[in-house]
Every structure is written in structure tokens, then in C-alpha cells.
Amino acid sequence: xxxxxxxxxxxxxxxxxxxxxxxxxxxxxxxxxxxxxxxxxxxxxxxxxxxxxxxxxxxxxxxxxxxxxxxxxxxxxxxxxxxxxxxxxxxxxxxxxxxxxxxxxxxxxxxxxxxxxxxxxxxxxxxxxxxxxxxxxxxxxxxxxxxxxxxxxxxxxxxxxxxxxxxxxxxxxxxxxxxxxxxxxxxxxxxxxxxxxxxxxxxxxxxxxxxxxxxxxxxxxxxxxxxxxxxxxxxxxxxxxxxxxxxxxxxxxxxxxxxxxxxxxxxxxxxxxxxxxxxxxxxxxxxxxxxxxxxxxxxxxxxxxxxxxxxxxxxxxxxxxxxxxxxxxxxxxxxxxxxxxxxxxxxx
Ligand SMILES: [Zn+2]
Ligand SMILES: [Zn+2]
Numbered sequence: 001x002x003x004x005x006x007x008x009x010x011x012x013x014x015x016x017x018x019x020x021x022x023x024x025x026x027x028x029x030x031x032x033x034x035x036x037x038x039x040x041x042x043x044x045x046x047x048x049x050x051x052x053x054x055x056x057x058x059x060x061x062x063x064x065x066x067x068x069x070x071x072x073x074x075x076x077x078x079x080x081x082x083x084x085x086x087x088x089x090x091x092x093x094x095x096x097x098x099x100x101x102x103x104x105x106x107x108x109x110x111x112x113x114x115x116x117x118x119x120x121x122x123x124x125x126x127x128x129x130x131x132x133x134x135x136x137x138x139x140x141x142x143x144x145x146x147x148x149x150x151x152x153x154x155x156x157x158x159x160x161x162x163x164x165x166x167x168x169x170x171x172x173x174x175x176x177x178x179x180x181x182x183x184x185x186x187x188x189x190x191x192x193x194x195x196x197x198x199x200x201x202x203x204x205x206x207x208x209x210x211x212x213x214x215x216x217x218x219x220x221x222x223x224x225x226x227x228x229x230x231x232x233x234x235x236x237x238x239x240x241x242x243x244x245x246x247x248x249x250x251x252x253x254x255x256x257x258x259x260x261x262x263x264x265x266x267x268x269x270x271x272x273x274x275x276x277x278x279x280x281x282x283x284x285x286x287x288x289x290x291x292x293x294x295x296x297x298x299x300x301x302x303x304x305x306x307x308x309x310x311x312x313x314x315x316x317x318x319x320x321x322x323x324x325x326x327x328x329x330x331x332x333x334x335x336x337x338x339x340x341x342x343x344x345x346x347x348x
Pocket of ligand 2: 096097098099100101102103108110111112113114
């Protein structure tokens with residue numbers, strides 16, 4: 001590459017603090033690829049790190065952030081095989097080592113040396129060698145860049161579905177109508193399950209119905225509505241399965257209380273570090289509940305997510321409530337915080 005261009009990147013500086021910085025693009029080394037970002041979508045995790053000023057596993061400020069992205073290759077280093085300029089790509093935000101015991105068992109999301117890639121809110125991103133090898137996907141033709149960027153959250157949801165392994169036609173409750181909860185609604189409905197969505201916001205419930213929820217319920221923000229929720233599942237018996245997608249301890253507790261005997265609970269929303277919840281041991285034991293956690297995605301689910309989006313299994317545009325440039329990300333995050341936006345497509 002002749003001369004690395006200048007680029008603009010949004011940096012996270014601390015809690016609620018971001019700054020758009022103009023800086024020289026690092027020159028990609030052999031084996032690396034330079035991608036011009038065409039679309040990055042904002043995510044609940046971005047909002048979380050924006051509020052908290054970082055992430056214990058992924059982000060130490062000052063740092064570029066944003067992790068759902070698609071774009072076009074503008075430079076491929078000498079050692080890069082199989083990729084060329086102008087290829088349209090989706091980049092996964094993590095890359096497993098491929099050799100540890102977890103990777104060998106196909107549980108790459110638990111990799112002992114999982115690398116993360118952040119910096120989607122930028123004009124360009126350098127894709128490190130390991131990501132070029134394991135986390136770069138061809139964007140299907142005809143799939144808009146902004147929908148392609150949704151592969152990341154959808155890959156997490158598909159991983160969650162694999163973990164939950166629900167029997168056909170399960171009567172499911174999804175707690176939380178944010179982007180992740182809504183993606184669960186869409187995927188569960190697409191697979192023929194019966195879906196109820198619970199959330200405090202009517203607008204989100206409406207989106208849930210459009211994505212396939214057959215029933216919606218307005219609940220209190222703190223999620224402590226277990227009895228009410230239980231009463232509507234399985235004619236008062238409780239649900240076959242519940243998916244917790246809020247990341248609030250109160251909702252975790254509610255979730256455990258709304259399934260019937262033999263039911264399963266997918267604990268999907270990550271709570272703040274150090275959080276614990278009360279567990280009704282009697283219920284967990286005598287009712288033989290299955291309680292499962294699910295985190296992140298695996299290469300297999302990332303590939304499937306791209307395929308689901310390309311096939312238009314559900315209307316993914318319903319997840320994106322607006323678009324903006326790099327200078328609009330801060331406002332977009334505030335709008336998400338007020339629940340006035342779902343996901344915003346950032347187009348540098
Ligand atoms: Zn995300
Ligand atoms: Zn590994």
C-alpha cells in the first residue's frame with residue numbers, strides 16, 4: 001500500500017465519553033487486511049461499555065469500539081490468500097485460537113485465548129491475521145451491508161438456540177425486547193415454536209409481534225413479574241422454556257420462576273460483574289429444571305447467521321431503527337438508553 005490514508009475513528013474515553021479522532025491509519029502488516037467499513041450496527045454491549053467506560057474482558061480506555069461490522073477490502077497484505085481488493089466481507093468480532101481443548105471440542109466461544117476485535121465505529125479497520133484466517137466471511141451478494149452487520153448478534157442468538165436445544169413446538173417466553181430478545185423471538189418463531197415476549201415498552205412488543213411473537217405482555221422494568229408471567233404460560237402451568245435476554249438479576253430470578261416442571265431456562269443476558277441471584281433450590285431440584293448459560297458465538301453459528309440473513313428468514317430491517325454517521329453514534333447510544341432506538345446503522 002502506498003500511503004496509509006488519514007481516517008476518523010470514534011474513541012471511548014470513559015463513562016459516557018466519546019471523541020471522534022482523526023489519525024493516520026496503521027499500515028497493515030503481511031497477513032493482515034484493511035477493510036473500509038460500510039456499516040456498523042450499535043448493540044446493547046456498546047451501550048453497556050459506553051455507560052461503564054470500558055469492558056473488563058475486552059476494552060480498556062481510551063479505545064476504539066463497536067463490534068458489528070461489514071465492509072469492503074481495500075488492501076490485502078502479501079501473505080493473504082483467498083481474499084482480494086473489493087471483496088465484500090463481514091468480520092466477526094472474535095477469533096478463537098483453534099488449538100485449545102475448548103476449540104477442539106467445538107466450543108470456540110470458551111476458547112482459552114479468544115481474541116476480540118473492536119473499532120467498528122471507524123472509517124477503516126485493520127483485520128489481524130488470526131481474524132483473516134478464522135473470522136472473515138464473504139458477504140452474500142444482495143445482502144445490504146447494514147443487515148450483514150447483524151450477523152454478530154444473530155450468531156450469538158443462534159448459539160443460544162443450540163445451547164437451549166428446545167423440543168419442537170415449545171411454548172417459550174422471551175424476557176426482554178431489546179435487539180437480542182427480538183432476534184430470539186424471530187428465530188424461535190421461524191423454527192415453529194410458540195413465542196410470548198415480555199417487555200416494558202409497547203413499541204418493542206409491537207416489533208416482537210411483527211417478528212412472530214403470538215403473544216406479548218407489558219411488564220415492569222425491574223422484571224419482577226414472575227407470577228403474572230407464569231400464569232399466562234401453558235394455561236397457568238408455566239412455560240416449557242424461558243429465555244432471559246435483559247441482563248438484569250431480577251429478570252434472571254423471574255425466568256427461573258416461570259417454567260413448569262421439567263422446563264428449561266436459558267440465561268442469556270450478561271449481568272454486571274459480581275452479581276448473584278437467589279435460586280429456589282426446591283424448584284430447581286424437585287421440578288428438574290434445566291438452567292443453562294450461553295455466551296457469545298462460535299464460527300459455526302456466525303456462518304449460519306449470515307445464511308439466515310441472506311435468505312431473509314425474517315425481516316431483519318425491523319431491528320434497525322435508524323442510521324447515522326460517525327458523528328451520530330453518541331446520540332444513537334443515548335437514544336438506545338432512552339429506549340427511543342433499537343439498533344442504529346452507522347455508515348462512516
Ligand atoms: Zn453485539
Ligand atoms: Zn482456543
